[in-house]
Amino acid sequence: xxxxxxxxRENRVSVHPHEVDExxxxxxxxxxxxxWRDLKARHELSSVAHGILRHAGxxxxxxxxxxxxxxxxxxxxxxxxxxxxxxxxxxxxxxxxNLWVTDGSFMPRSAAVNPSLTIAANALMAAEHIAExxxxxxHAFAAPKTxxxxxxxxxxxSHFNGEKA
Ligand SMILES: Cc1cc2nc3c(=O)[nH]c(=O)nc-3n(C[C@H](O)[C@H](O)[C@H](O)COP(=O)(O)OP(=O)(O)OC[C@H]3O[C@@H](n4cnc5c(N)ncnc54)[C@H](O)[C@@H]3O)c2cc1C
Numbered sequence: 001x002x003x004x005x006x007x008x009r010e011n012r013v014s015v016h017p018h019e020v021d022e023x024x025x026x027x028x029x030x031x032x033x034x035x036w037r038d039l040k041a042r043h044e045l046s047s048v049a050h051g052i053l054r055h056a057g058x059x060x061x062x063x064x065x066x067x068x069x070x071x072x073x074x075x076x077x078x079x080x081x082x083x084x085x086x087x088x089x090x091x092x093x094x095x096x097x098n099l100w101v102t103d104g105s106f107m108p109r110s111a112a113v114n115p116s117l118t119i120a121a122n123a124l125m126a127a128e129h130i131a132e133x134x135x136x137x138x139h140a141f142a143a144p145k146t147x148x149x150x151x152x153x154x155x156x157x158s159h160f161n162g163e164k165a
Pocket of ligand 1: 069070071072102103104105114116117
């Protein structure tokens with residue numbers, strides 16, 4: 001059973017202004033809080049799952065909670081609007097020309113499904129762009145096949161999030 005938590009602007013990973021880790025680097029701080037709707041969705045899904053199992057003949061059902069979230073995404077979201085999305089549609093960090101992001105943080109939200117294949121697909125797309133950027137600039141930029149697929153995905157996601165193109 002997988003539920004999706006609402007994307008909250010306040011949920012984020014930041015750098016501690018004073019404290020450092022064992023390597024002397026600024027300590028990362030994860031800020032996260034569930035919303036009322038997140039807790040309600042979890043409760044509803046759990047109740048329905050228990051009901052289905054009992055209906056199927058289960059004599060005993062149990063909820064085993066995990067203490068952390070598994071599909072953390074969205075800390076460096078990809079999108080059309082530079083005001084709300086640090087990454088452009090090539091997974092490139094806006095404002096730093098030689099920085100691409102290839103981990104799960106590019107996904108604005110997880111859509112309550114497993115994200116690994118989408119993360120891998122985006123990394124392949126970003127790799128095409130990195131190779132393209134490193135190659136001699138003889139041709140005008142043309143989006144490779146994978147990039148077009150990901151761009152379409154990001155466009156749909158942006159529209160879903162209510163962003164304007
Ligand atoms: C319990 C659990 C079950 C899951 N099951 C599934 C599943 O069935 N299907 C699915 O699709 N997804 C699943 N996920 C989610 C999936 O594992 C993640 O979404 C995915 O691994 C995220 O990929 P990533 O590249 O963003 O980050 P990660 O896979 O976390 O990679 C980050 C890497 O960076 C390294 N790193 C961190 N800090 C530094 C540093 N300072 N310097 C150098 N390296 C560093 C880490 O060691 C790590 O190797 C699961 C997650 C959890 C926790």
